[in-house]
Amino acid sequence: MDFRFRASGIWEIMGDPRTGTGLSQTAKTALDSMAKEFVYGYCQIIDSKEMKKGTDCEDDSIALLNAVLFTNYKKNEEKKKDEYFSGSCDLWVPGERIRDIKTAWSLHSFPATSDKVDQIAVKSGYDWQGRVYMRLWDEQAFSVDYCLVTTPPDLRRYEQKELHEVDHIPPHLRVTSAHYKRDLSLEQKMVDKVGLAREYLKDQVARINLDHKI
Amino acid sequence: MSNEIIEMPQMQTAVSTQAVGSTPSDLLIHAMNSGASIEQLEKLMDLKMRHEANEARKAYVQDMAQFKMNPPQIIKDKLVAFSGTRYTHATLGAVTQAVAAGLAQHGFSHRWDTKQDAGQITVECIITHRLGHSESISMTARPDDSGKKNAIQQVASTITYLQRYTLMAATGVAAMDESDDDGHAAGAQTEPERKPAQKHTLQGPQFDKALLSIRSGQYTPEEMRGYYELTTDQETALSDLVAELAK
Numbered sequence: 001m002d003f004r005f006r007a008s009g010i011w012e013i014m015g016d017p018r019t020g021t022g023l024s025q026t027a028k029t030a031l032d033s034m035a036k037e038f039v040y041g042y043c044q045i046i047d048s049k050e051m052k053k054g055t056d057c058e059d060d061s062i063a064l065l066n067a068v069l070f071t072n073y074k075k076n077e078e079k080k081k082d083e084y085f086s087g088s089c090d091l092w093v094p095g096e097r098i099r100d101i102k103t104a105w106s107l108h109s110f111p112a113t114s115d116k117v118d119q120i121a122v123k124s125g126y127d128w129q130g131r132v133y134m135r136l137w138d139e140q141a142f143s144v145d146y147c148l149v150t151t152p153p154d155l156r157r158y159e160q161k162e163l164h165e166v167d168h169i170p171p172h173l174r175v176t177s178a179h180y181k182r183d184l185s186l187e188q189k190m191v192d193k194v195g196l197a198r199e200y201l202k203d204q205v206a207r208i209n210l211d212h213k214i
Numbered sequence: 215m216s217n218e219i220i221e222m223p224q225m226q227t228a229v230s231t232q233a234v235g236s237t238p239s240d241l242l243i244h245a246m247n248s249g250a251s252i253e254q255l256e257k258l259m260d261l262k263m264r265h266e267a268n269e270a271r272k273a274y275v276q277d278m279a280q281f282k283m284n285p286p287q288i289i290k291d292k293l294v295a296f297s298g299t300r301y302t303h304a305t306l307g308a309v310t311q312a313v314a315a316g317l318a319q320h321g322f323s324h325r326w327d328t329k330q331d332a333g334q335i336t337v338e339c340i341i342t343h344r345l346g347h348s349e350s351i352s353m354t355a356r357p358d359d360s361g362k363k364n365a366i367q368q369v370a371s372t373i374t375y376l377q378r379y380t381l382m383a384a385t386g387v388a389a390m391d392e393s394d395d396d397g398h399a400a401g402a403q404t405e406p407e408r409k410p411a412q413k414h415t416l417q418g419p420q421f422d423k424a425l426l427s428i429r430s431g432q433y434t435p436e437e438m439r440g441y442y443e444l445t446t447d448q449e450t451a452l453s454d455l456v457a458e459l460a461k
Contacts, residue, residue, distance in 0.1 A: 063441070066433075066437060067437070067441040067442070069427075070423055070424040070426075070427035070428075070432065070433040070438075071427065071432050071433055072432060072433055072434055072437060167412040168412055170414050171414055171441070172420070
């Protein structure tokens, strides 16, 4: 029973504890939920208007990025996995980089500088997500591309129209990117954390089963 | 003094006339006080009820007209996307929430009665005004057996569909936005409403970069024309490049 970690969820176990080494309390809490989902056979689906826009408008965001970079990138549909990780990146530019598309909810939440994108990426763990993709696709660079596209009216509902209808803004002002290089030491850190997480998960699964022994 | 004597009878007359009044209710009270027969009272009671019903109907029409002058906005709150098809539609919850709130402001409430008979489901939407007048609209359909619904879901789907449409029909809202989906979905389907993206211009250096991308095969003329409004000179340069690459 070796758990493989999804790229989008790896950030949850990457924090360091306040003292010593091992897993952080945040990581343990996330792993507790994973153990429970494994034993009880369910999967919690987290949904929000921001996530829905990300899914519904992904094609628009890729088209915007293509218009700004003058490229014809297509959405990657392939899912990859290795011994530790699995994932499906948004865009793969062979021999160049992995690109992850993030669709901003509104003009207000859109990061207008690469520093802001980096802050969000670090806070939300997108950088770790990218490191998993770089490993799986064996690429040396990764970009987080924040795209600002018009929010469909059914998602925007009663929110301020001018923060959501953004087609009039020049395309180059509606894409902000942050770039990352592959770092093998950080990759090793992820592998180490996965090792610790697997041990913790095994213990938690055993504990749940023990507490409910027939 | 003489003025007061003259005025008093006039006031009494006025009060007396108002007490009898001209409405059926006034006549009924007057008749009861005058010792009218049961038959006379029944006729007056009947007259009173018809008068009130007529007043309620007039108030219904008047307030419904007011409601329709400023109909509620129906939010198409559900996106359906599959196999290249993409549209939004208003769910029953969105329709009901918007319409009920608007109706309440004008003294209306609504309810549905549902019946099943010989495999047919009939939903009646009843709109009632605060003065008691009601009007209703009924629609009948078979259970919606599209997709992989079980028997209960088929009935529920049709009821949901009919509830939405009877409410809209009874109140006259959103009819302009709707297109029929042949009852295949429990949603008021609407045409895709997304506007085509606004085209932008390309400045000199950007245009040169775009041409380089086209030359290297990373970008296409179609994509450029699809996203950007090109000037005559840019269009000429692009056409020249396309011709050159075609050789």
